[in-house]
Amino acid sequence: MAVSHEVVLERSDRVETIDVPGTETVLDAAERAGIALPFGCLTGACATCVGRLLAGEVHHSRPPRALKDRHLEAGYVLLCIARPRAPCRIRVGADVQSGLVENPWK
Amino acid sequence: MSDADRPTETHADHEHHAAEGPGYATPQAAIEESDPEEVAYVMGLYVGTDVDAPDFLAVVDVDPDSETYTEIVDRVEMPNRGDELHHFGWNACSSSCHVEGLERRHLVVPGQRSSRIHIVDTKERRNPEIVRVIEPEEVFEYDLSAPHTVHCIPDGQIVISMLGNADGELPGGFLELNEEFGIDGRWDPPGEIEMNYDYWYQPRHNVMVSSEWAAPETYYPGFDLEDVEAGKYGRKLHFWNWEEGYVEQTIDLGEEGQIPLEVRFLHSPEAAHGYVGAALSSNVFHFFEEGGEWHAEKVIDIESREHEGWDFPVPGLVTDLLISMDDRYLFFSNWLHGDVRMYDISDPANPRLADRIRAGGYFGDPAPVGDRELAGGPQMLQLSLDGERLYWTTSLFSSWDNQFFPEEGERGSVMLKADVDPRKGTMSLDEEFLVDFGDLPEGPARAHEIRWPDGDCTSDVWQ
Numbered sequence: 001m002a003v004s005h006e007v008v009l010e011r012s013d014r015v016e017t018i019d020v021p022g023t024e025t026v027l028d029a030a031e032r033a034g035i036a037l038p039f040g041c042l043t044g045a046c047a048t049c050v051g052r053l054l055a056g057e058v059h060h061s062r063p064p065r066a067l068k069d070r071h072l073e074a075g076y077v078l079l080c081i082a083r084p085r086a087p088c089r090i091r092v093g094a095d096v097q098s099g100l101v102e103n104p105w106k
Numbered sequence: 107m108s109d110a111d112r113p114t115e116t117h118a119d120h121e122h123h124a125a126e127g128p129g130y131a132t133p134q135a136a137i138e139e140s141d142p143e144e145v146a147y148v149m150g151l152y153v154g155t156d157v158d159a160p161d162f163l164a165v166v167d168v169d170p171d172s173e174t175y176t177e178i179v180d181r182v183e184m185p186n187r188g189d190e191l192h193h194f195g196w197n198a199c200s201s202s203c204h205v206e207g208l209e210r211r212h213l214v215v216p217g218q219r220s221s222r223i224h225i226v227d228t229k230e231r232r233n234p235e236i237v238r239v240i241e242p243e244e245v246f247e248y249d250l251s252a253p254h255t256v257h258c259i260p261d262g263q264i265v266i267s268m269l270g271n272a273d274g275e276l277p278g279g280f281l282e283l284n285e286e287f288g289i290d291g292r293w294d295p296p297g298e299i300e301m302n303y304d305y306w307y308q309p310r311h312n313v314m315v316s317s318e319w320a321a322p323e324t325y326y327p328g329f330d331l332e333d334v335e336a337g338k339y340g341r342k343l344h345f346w347n348w349e350e351g352y353v354e355q356t357i358d359l360g361e362e363g364q365i366p367l368e369v370r371f372l373h374s375p376e377a378a379h380g381y382v383g384a385a386l387s388s389n390v391f392h393f394f395e396e397g398g399e400w401h402a403e404k405v406i407d408i409e410s411r412e413h414e415g416w417d418f419p420v421p422g423l424v425t426d427l428l429i430s431m432d433d434r435y436l437f438f439s440n441w442l443h444g445d446v447r448m449y450d451i452s453d454p455a456n457p458r459l460a461d462r463i464r465a466g467g468y469f470g471d472p473a474p475v476g477d478r479e480l481a482g483g484p485q486m487l488q489l490s491l492d493g494e495r496l497y498w499t500t501s502l503f504s505s506w507d508n509q510f511f512p513e514e515g516e517r518g519s520v521m522l523k524a525d526v527d528p529r530k531g532t533m534s535l536d537e538e539f540l541v542d543f544g545d546l547p548e549g550p551a552r553a554h555e556i557r558w559p560d561g562d563c564t565s566d567v568w569q
Contacts, residue, residue: 011156036187038154038155038188040154042242043273043274044274045274045275045323045326046323047326048505050327065274065275065323066326068330097327101328101509104329104418105413106417
């Protein structure tokens with residue numbers, strides 16, 4: 001039996017805490033708790049659901065194809081395929097996605 | 107319906123009987139027989155924002171005599187969040203003129219990110235409804251994802267360009283739907299192409315042309331120059347044998363043709379000429395058949411512009427283009443610069459700049475319509491069948507909007523309109539026309555592609 005972990009979801013305007021069983025993704029657990037997070041492809045290709053891990057550890061159940069090495073090193077995680085392996089604190093919301101790639105001309 | 111129900115021209119291999127199917131007998135008939143557009147269907151999006159609502163199909167009143175002119179009079183909410191509704195198409199167009207009993211009535215509305223495909227019945231034009239949904243898992247079974255361009259094909263079926271495999275990687279391909287909107291299978295033999303994006307077919311020349319964006323996993327998260335340098339973005343055009351479904355010729359457009367997006371043939375079924383906009387290189391290519399081969403030549407070059415305080419000159423980013431139904435004018439948008447251009451293409455190899463409008467973008471007028479501050483530049487275009495009214499929206503793709511015009515998500519998109527004088531070759535912004543997608547109950551929404559119920563300049567094909 002996979003254990004549940006406490007996951008704190010931080011947004012600019014609020015902080016919410018959910019319990020995520022090891023069998024469930026953070027996105028699914030949040031949805032089940034009535035917390036709407038952005039998402040898109042649900043397969044790890046699009047990064048619409050991207051969050052930033054501030055503390056803890058997650059395991060991606062498929063390769064997180066939307067993230068480059070520099071993103072993974074910076075702590076970005078894909079909540080549609082991420083399952084917690086420890087209590088986590090994760091920055092969530094649409095503005096996390098906006099930080100992934102910069103305007104190359106600016 | 108506006109069925110072409112009269113006998114018309116006859117030519118060597120295609121006789122127009124008293125046509126039973128949908129559409130118009132010829133492009134000229136579309137101009138002569140159509141009524142001015144009264145409603146527009148527009149993709150509305152909440153994907154990728156913190157607004158807890160699904161994307162929707164907006165019904166916009168574009169009838170100047172109506173009390174609700176320029177208002178969103180109905181919204182068809184999708185059953186799920188996260189779709190990124192993008193491009194969409196009709197179940198039937200003028201190419202289906204011989205298919206008895208077929209109506210141009212159902213919209214095929216794919217989710218670019220979700221790979222979910224919705225079928226919307228527009229029998230009640232101002233109150234359409236979803237009648238069928240193809241779930242992503244059904245699509246993934248054919249090792250395809252990221253549906254993009256929807257065209258009906260002459261026998262009543264529907265083909266959708268798919269930009270990736272089931273994992274959002276390459277290669278892409280094409281999905282075929284049957285008349286009942288079930289999946290028939292793959293239209294193409296897998297592996298004919300790597301990248302995919304838009305396509306257009308011209309049956310009388312037995313040709314289809316397809317363009318290239320990138321793998322979904324590459325473009326979904328945002329635009330990264332590192333990916334351009336790594337060769338992950340497309341620059342090729344593929345010319346297919348339309349009846350047999352394989353690639354006969356590929357043209358590499360080179361450095362000047364990076365990210366070839368929308369492809370449009372001239373509307374005349376006799377024409378073997380078309381155009382493609384290369385977004386990143388910001389050029390327009392003319393492609394044509396000569397001596398049994400297809401050729402592509404750069405005919406319009408948009409110079410990058412210096413932006414005060416920025417490190418590099420900014421390309422125009424030609425993101426959409428279309429051809430007027432009489433094949434006389436080419437219109438395209440420079441999303442980053444913020445202008446819409448109109449070219450006379452009477453001589454297809456030598457387009458002549460006729461007029462342009464500046465609106466939004468990095469260099470356009472920031473507030474051309476009342477006091478509404480724009481975000482984003484002119485993007486998806488649609489033209490009335492008579493060529494006198496050009497409409498556009500301002501959102502490109504949620505993650506790319508966030509990168510280049512972050513205010514688009516905060517303020518929402520607008521739909522604008524220009525009055526076109528085809529005789530003089532001029533355009534003027536209609537300052538009375540503003541559809542504000544920023545002003546909706548759930549929050550500001552993005553707006554993308556536009557279609558008319560009776561066919562339009564970017565969906566109808568003739569046999």
